[in-house]
Amino acid sequence: MAALMLRWSCLGKRWVLACIDGGSRHGRGAAIGLTSRRKRGQSSVAQQPLIAVQKSRKGEHEWAAVVGLEIHAQISSNSKLFSGSQVHFAAPPNSLVSFFDASLPGTLPVLNRRCVEAAVMTGLALNCRINKKSLFDRKHYFYADLPAGYQITQQRLPIAVNGSLAYSVSVGKKPSQVSTRTVRIKQIQLEQDSGKSLHDEPRSQTLIDLNRAGVGLLEVVLEPDMSCGEEAASAVRELQLILQALGTSQANMAEGQLRVDANISVHHPGEPLGVRTEVKNLNSARFLAKAIDFEIKRQIHELENGRKILNETRSFDDKLGCTMPMRDKEGKQDYRFMPEPNLPPLLLYDTASLPPGADPQQVINIDWIRERLPELPGKTREKLIQQYGMLPEHSFTLLNEVGLLEFFQNVIKETRAEPKKVTSWVLNIFLGFLKQQNLAVNESPVTPSALAELLNLLDRKAISSSAARQVFEELWQSKGKTPSQIVSEKKLELMQDQEALERVCHTVMEGHPQVGVEGRRKAMHFSAC
């Protein structure tokens, strides 16, 4: 088996086990049988190419994977959801904790207006129906970082339901082969975050920091419309961009502002859904896709070997690249949901239903918020395509890379060069250099002004294309020098003087009398350019 590699192809909703012979370069020979069958039942959307099928498998086992996501996004606000303590990432332990957050008796929750607005904005941006009345509930479970023993959430009637999120996945090897998919949003709810536990295994204790306890979270529940890690990662990325555009969350996965739990199951198409497992502890986009794909593979492997899938919670170990069962969960949790007795229903209004003479601070008008929604990533991409004539996949790349859009727009502002030229330079050369050295846009040694100046030189034909690249490389290495300086230092200017050029050509031709008429003609043509 060592020579064989298992390769999974994600064809929309179908998972097909395909093997290629790692040792041979001509592994595609065995693909014929399966490929022709694939073509018969195929939809018109371009799919990932299949490789081959291992002959020893009995029949073909087509598996479909079903992936649902629960995404928790920390709301970007000054204070917490139900108390007036500060929301801040790095602070001395337990310094941003109020009496309510520490769950001291006699404290009561007081709802933060900004968090409600953030929830409404997010719901509107995701095409949800905003519930004019929503309710708060208590979800009970014991854990040291949940001092109250319950979390205030919105289980019965959340603030927004039935939305959709459109995202894009690549469906072929070429960057232009992208397909738009949609995932339905079941609901968006407001809930409290728990504190942080730092596990100190050697001393057999856990250190609890409640700075994060009580911070407002938006839980976005995505229906199981996705079928592989890549789709899930793309959906999450798009949600991140939307939240960042709205300003409702900074959605930085590394800082824990965006956390994703995945619910994964596999089944044969046409049969009922399989048992699902929940994978938690996914705190980076990269690991998200890896973990989901691993879990799908694991489930298929277990089922094909006659074993059953347990409805359990697993975590992803990024070093080993696999999911492991989590220790603390014993069987199915009973959260004993009950209505939060200290909070009346949350009522939202629109312009038609706004009570006259109401205190504006105490009412939230959905229409008012809708009118002031910032531009969403989808719209920004559309505008880029229309305004600059760029290809859709370019607009995706510009938005996906943090800071790249701003960089691009700054270059456009300062240069006379054509937008297509700018796009090409930013996406190919500039981004290429960044990726090579693993730098973020804000760490780039080349400023937008510098690139703009360089493109201006290129535009008025002061330098050639290849010279421009040389200058760019120089700019990358040496800080502080402008493109014009580098050009004059390295004498990269194109010669503009026609007479001087002719003299050079004549000298060359005289030095090589054996060169025929053709050569002379070419030389003169060159000098005339």
Place this chain on the structure above:
Amino acid sequence: MWARAVKLGLRSWVGWRRGFTSKVDPQRSGRVTAEVIEHMERLALVDFGSQEAVARLEKAIAFADRLRAVDTDGVEPMESVLEDRCLYLRSDNVVEGNCAEELLQNAHRVVEEYFVAPPGNISLPKQDEQEPFSHI
């Protein structure tokens, strides 16, 4: 005292779960089985120390069950006794916090301004390992 608190808490819990699978079979005499007791003790960490407590629980459930006699067709269920009140919206300003020292005074053990907890949840021992309660 705690028994009354438990009763009140349980009544709201039982009332809430009325519409869903009830662990107490109304057909039977309203007995609460040992299995249910164990489950609730584990979930809520209440201690049904004696058979008398269980009996009191059964009476409380029977009392709440009398609500079923009321015809509630077409009546919207009440969310809470506060449902007609206005939910106050606080503006997003920082007005609390910065009292780590005070909070940590409550802690049994503290390590460098962190609360200290055991490494994981300590499960309630299984029923056969527990002290059997005195049967009255």
